[in-house]
Amino acid sequence: MTVNDLVDEILKQSRYEGCFTPGELLHHSRTHSLTGIGxxxxxxxxFLLIFFRGEPDGAMFIDEKGALFGDPAVLRMIDGRGFELYLVAPSIADALISRCRIFEKGRLRRGGRLEIPIVGAHTRQRVGVLHLTVYDGQAPLAGGRVSIRKGKLAITSDVTDSRGGVHFRLLSGRYTCVISDRTGERTRCIVEFHEPQVEMRVDIGGRDDGNGWG
Structure with missing residues (x-):
């Protein structure tokens, strides 16, 4: 089993926390004392950052040439690239960190990565559930693929049930929603929510204009 295969197996059994920039990831994990994998x-x-009780204690960088662990991996971290954060059991994080421990955390601090202030909406982000009911005209769209994106990064996706319903657990904020029906036609829209539970009805009957609901 490769390192990527091992990570995939762990993430399949882990709870998704949200999508963050590197600065947001470090701030959010530290503020909430989270144990997880970015x-x-x-x-x-x-690229992986492994957190234990809010501290970025481990790092891995994997490409076609092989893998880097710990401090050498940190040097390959790219600011501005999106990270998905998954919460894992402390025993799993500890086992991973034992192979890729970061000893010089100053490497993360240089350039201000650990000190980036998170202001405005980011400090108010909370995990909530977005419920979408998708219609094609008057009929619910069953079996439609709904994808949630943040910028260029695909966050999550699911298929609507027989009543056109689908739900996602996300950080509050602004997302792009892409809906594909069984013919492959797509509708794009902007979804924004800031409450713990939000229900929205989406009608794709008019198709996509690129700026809002179809």
Whole structure:
């Protein structure tokens, strides 16, 4: 089993906390004393930050050439790239950190990464549940694929049930919602919510204009 395979197995059994920039990730984990894994992926590499009780204690960088662990991996961290944070059991985090411990946390602090102030809406973000009911005209859209994105990063996706319903557990904020029906046609819209429970009805009958509900 490769490192990526091991990480995938862990994340499948872990609770999703949200999507963050590097500065937001460090701030959110420290503020809430979280134990978890922050993961950033693209086509060529995977970067992991492992947190234990709010502290970034471990790091991994994986690409086609192999893997870097601990302090060398931190040097490959890229500001501005999105991270998805998953909460894991302390025993799992501790086992991972034992292989990739960060000894020089000053590497993270240089450039202000640990000291980036989070102001405005970010400090008020809370985890909530977004309930969407998707209609195509007068009929509920069953079996439609609904994807939630933050910028270029796909956060999560699911398929609507027989009544057109689907729900997601997300940090409050602004997201792009992409809905695909069974023919593959897509509708895009902007979703914004700030309450613990939000219900929205979406009608894709008019299709996508690129700026809001279809």
């Amino acid at each position: 993961i950033s992926r693209d086509r060529t590499h995977t």
